Amino acid sequence: MMWQLVLRNLFHRPMRTLIGVMAVAVEVALVILIVGLTSGILQETAKRIEGIGADLMVQSPTAPMLITFSGSPMPIKIADKLAELKYVRAVAPALLQFNSTGGVETVWGIDAKSFREVSSGFVFLQGHDLQDPDDILVDDWQAKAKHVKVGDTYNLFNHKWNVAGVVEHGKGARLFVPIATLQDLVGAHDKASLFLVKCSHPDHTEDVIAEIKDLLPNYPVRPLKEFMTLMTSTNIPGLETFINAMIALAVSIGLLVIFLTMYTTVLERTRDIGVLKSLGASKVLIVRALLTETTLLCVLGIAAGVGLSYLVRAGFLALFPTLSILITPEWVLRAGLIALVGAVLGASYPAWLASRKDPVEALSYD
Amino acid sequence: MAITVTIRSLMDGKPDPERKPLDPILKTENLWKLYHAGKVEVPALRGVNFDVLPGESVAVMGPSGCGKSSLLYVIGGLARASRGKVLVDGNDLTAMGDAERTKLRRSKIGFVFQRFNLLPTLTARGNIAIAQYIHGDGYDPHRFDVVTKMLGLEGRLHHRPSEMSGGEQQRVAIARAIINEPKILLADEPTGNLDTKNSDIVLEMLRRLNKDLGQTIVMITHNPEATTYFDRVVHMRDGIIVDGVPAD
Numbered sequence: 228m229m230w231q232l233v234l235r236n237l238f239h240r241p242m243r244t245l246i247g248v249m250a251v252a253v254e255v256a257l258v259i260l261i262v263g264l265t266s267g268i269l270q271e272t273a274k275r276i277e278g279i280g281a282d283l284m285v286q287s288p289t290a291p292m293l294i295t296f297s298g299s300p301m302p303i304k305i306a307d308k309l310a311e312l313k314y315v316r317a318v319a320p321a322l323l324q325f326n327s328t329g330g331v332e333t334v335w336g337i338d339a340k341s342f343r344e345v346s347s348g349f350v351f352l353q354g355h356d357l358q359d360p361d362d363i364l365v366d367d368w369q370a371k372a373k374h375v376k377v378g379d380t381y382n383l384f385n386h387k388w389n390v391a392g393v394v395e396h397g398k399g400a401r402l403f404v405p406i407a408t409l410q411d412l413v414g415a416h417d418k419a420s421l422f423l424v425k426c427s428h429p430d431h432t433e434d435v436i437a438e439i440k441d442l443l444p445n446y447p448v449r450p451l452k453e454f455m456t457l458m459t460s461t462n463i464p465g466l467e468t469f470i471n472a473m474i475a476l477a478v479s480i481g482l483l484v485i486f487l488t489m490y491t492t493v494l495e496r497t498r499d500i501g502v503l504k505s506l507g508a509s510k511v512l513i514v515r516a517l518l519t520e521t522t523l524l525c526v527l528g529i530a531a532g533v534g535l536s537y538l539v540r541a542g543f544l545a546l547f548p549t550l551s552i553l554i555t556p557e558w559v560l561r562a563g564l565i566a567l568v569g570a571v572l573g574a575s576y577p578a579w580l581a582s583r584k585d586p587v588e589a590l591s592y593d
Numbered sequence: 594m595a596i597t598v599t600i601r602s603l604m605d606g607k608p609d610p611e612r613k614p615l616d617p618i619l620k621t622e623n624l625w626k627l628y629h630a631g632k633v634e635v636p637a638l639r640g641v642n643f644d645v646l647p648g649e650s651v652a653v654m655g656p657s658g659c660g661k662s663s664l665l666y667v668i669g670g671l672a673r674a675s676r677g678k679v680l681v682d683g684n685d686l687t688a689m690g691d692a693e694r695t696k697l698r699r700s701k702i703g704f705v706f707q708r709f710n711l712l713p714t715l716t717a718r719g720n721i722a723i724a725q726y727i728h729g730d731g732y733d734p735h736r737f738d739v740v741t742k743m744l745g746l747e748g749r750l751h752h753r754p755s756e757m758s759g760g761e762q763q764r765v766a767i768a769r770a771i772i773n774e775p776k777i778l779l780a781d782e783p784t785g786n787l788d789t790k791n792s793d794i795v796l797e798m799l800r801r802l803n804k805d806l807g808q809t810i811v812m813i814t815h816n817p818e819a820t821t822y823f824d825r826v827v828h829m830r831d832g833i834i835v836d837g838v839p840a841d
Contacts, residue, residue: 228719228726235714502710505671506727506769507699509692586671590710 233520236496243488244524250484251528251566252535257477258562259536259554265470266558267551273454278397280346281319281423281451282432285309288445290420300418305443306341309422312438314431317344320419321399322409326383332369332549334383335400336409345425346398353377354392360408363388369401372548384412401549423451478569481528485573489521493577500581501589510582517581521574522567529563618682618776618809619645619668625676626663626832637663639832640677645777648807650799652820655829661813662781664829668811669702669779670694682776699728703770703778707785709762711754717765718750721772728773736772744768744798760791767798771808778802780812784819796822 237244276284287301300322309318322336339357343349349356352367354377363381365373370393375381381388381402388404410416426435432450439448493500500513536559540552626638637660645651653661666672668679670686673694679686682701686694711720721741725732741747744764754762763783770778780799784792800822802808812823820826828835 228722228732231719232712232715232723235719239714498710499712502712503723503727504695505669505698505704505706505710506724507695507702508727509695512727587666590671590706 232516233523237520237523247485247488247524248528248531251481251525251570252531254477254481255529255532255562255566256535256539258474258565259558260539261473262470262558263552263554265466267553270553271551275397275399276454277451279399279423282426282429283424283435284449284451285422285439286447300415300420303417303419306422308442309424314427314435315424316427317341317425319345319423321421322406322415322418323420324409324413332401334402334404336406337403338406345423349398350395352393352395357391357405360405361389362391364392364394364403365390366394366396366401368396368549386412478565481566482569482573485521485570489574489577493581497589497592500584501586504586513582514578517578518571518574521570525567525570529566533559617644618647620680623677624674624679626667627675636832641834643834645809645811647809650803650810650823652823652826653813653829654826659829660832661829665779665781665813669704670698701776703775705766705770705780705783707782709766711762711765713754716751716753717746720765721768724769724772740768740772759787760794763795776809778808778810782813784816
C-alpha cells in the first residue's frame, strides 16, 4: 500500500518528478564525468609514459607529477652527466610543450636517436622517423582525430610541420617533433623538461636512482613502471581538492533541487497529510512515505544519470577522440550513493515538517 | 438503543459477545478548548459535559462558530483539550501525548469530513485500503467486500475521486472511516457539500450503519432534517451544550 501511495504521488505531478529526476541525473553525471575525465587523463597519461619503455624519468625539482603541464626546463647538458653514470645505457632528453590551440595536447620535442635508444622504438603505421627539422610524428588516435596522414601539413605553434609518420599510440605523447626545432620555437635553447633513462639492466634501476640522487639531490627520479600507481588524483597537488569541490557542487545542486521539490510537495499535500493523520498515521509513517518517494525519485535519477554519463562520454569521444573518460563501476556506485545521501538529506527537513503538521490546520488548508 | 452488532459479527453471522452496551463509550467532563489569537485567548469550548453510549447516534447542532467542530476534533484526538477530560472507550485523551492520541485515533475513531478529504492520487479502493494499511491489520478482502457492498461502491472502486460524484466520494469516505471497525464514527457536516438526493443517501447509510451494525456515530450538522436520522440531538451555543433533546 505504501508503494502504491508513493508511486501514485510520484506520477501525480510528472513535470515536478521529471525535474527532480533530471536534477539527480545531472548531479550523478557530473560526479561520474568529472572523476572519469580526471582519472581517465591520469591513467591514459600514465599508460603512455609506462609505454615508452624507459626505466626512469628525471624531472626538475619544480616539475609537477602531471607532466602534461610540465614546463620547468633543465639544462640539456644534464643528459651527458646522467649518461656517464654506471649502469646507465642511454639517456634521452625531452622538451614538453603544452598546446591548447585547436585541441588540448602536449607536444614532445625529442631527439630521434636517443629516444629510440631508451625506448623500444616507435611502431610505424605509416611513414618514417623524424629526419628533417620540420618533421612531426603523430600517433594513430591523433591522426584519426585530426584526419591527417603522412605528407600532410600540420599547423602547430604557428609553424607548419610535415607529417613524417603515423605511429602506434602509447609512447609518451601523441605528437613528437625534433627537440631542437621546438627549443627554437619556444625559446628554450639547450633546455629539456625531462630525461628518460634506460638502465643497462632493469635490476640496476635502484642503483641508478641512488646515483642520480647523489648527483642531482633535489631532482625527482621516478621509475616508469610505478607511474600507473603514482598517477592518482591524490598525488597531483590540488586535483583531489578540485574533484571534491566539484562533487560538493554537484551534490549541492541535487540537494537543493530535491529540497525544493519535496518542500513544494509537502505544501501541496498539506491536506492529504492531515487526512493521513486523521486516519492515525504516525509521524514515522509520514516521514517514511516522503523519504521513500524521494528515494524512488533519486533511484530514477541515478539510473538516468548513469545513462547520461555514457551518452555525454560518447558525445565527447566523438568530438574529441583523444580524450579519455574512465567510467568505473566503483565511481558509478559512489556517485549513486552520494546522490542518494544528498537527496535524503534534502528531503529530511520537508519530511520532518510534514510529520509535525497540526492535523486540524492541515485539514483546513486550501 | 441501537443493536450492538459489528461488521465482524455481520460477517460471522453472530453478535459480538464482548460488547458492553451500557457504559458511555465517549464522555467529556468540563471540556475546554482555547485558541490563541496573538496574546488573546479565544475559548471555543467552555466546559462541555457530554456522554455518548455505545451504539448511539448523536447529532450536534448549533450556529457557526459555536464550537461544534472544535468538539469533534478534541473528542477525535486531532486537537488537544485545554482543560477537562475526554474519555474514549475508557481512555483519557487529555492525559495522552501526540503519539498515544494518534494510536488511539487509529484504532478507535473514524472520521468523515464535509469536503470528503479523499487522497486525490489514489482510487476509491486505494483510499479505503490505506486506512487498513495505517491501522496495521493489512488488507482483509472479506471485510473490504462487505463494507464496499454495503455502501454500493463495488462498481466504483477503480475510479479516482476526480472521477466520482460528491455522493460517491462521501460514501468512499464513510467506507474508509468504518473499514477498521472504529468504536466511534465522527462526521463533520458530511452532507454539507451534497445535494438533497445525495444527502439523503449518505444519511440513510449512516442510519443503516448505526441501526444494522451498531456503529456509534457523532455527527455535526446544520441541517435540521438530518437530525431525524439520529437517536439524539445536542444543541451547542457559545462553546457549551445547551440541551439534550431525545428525538422521537
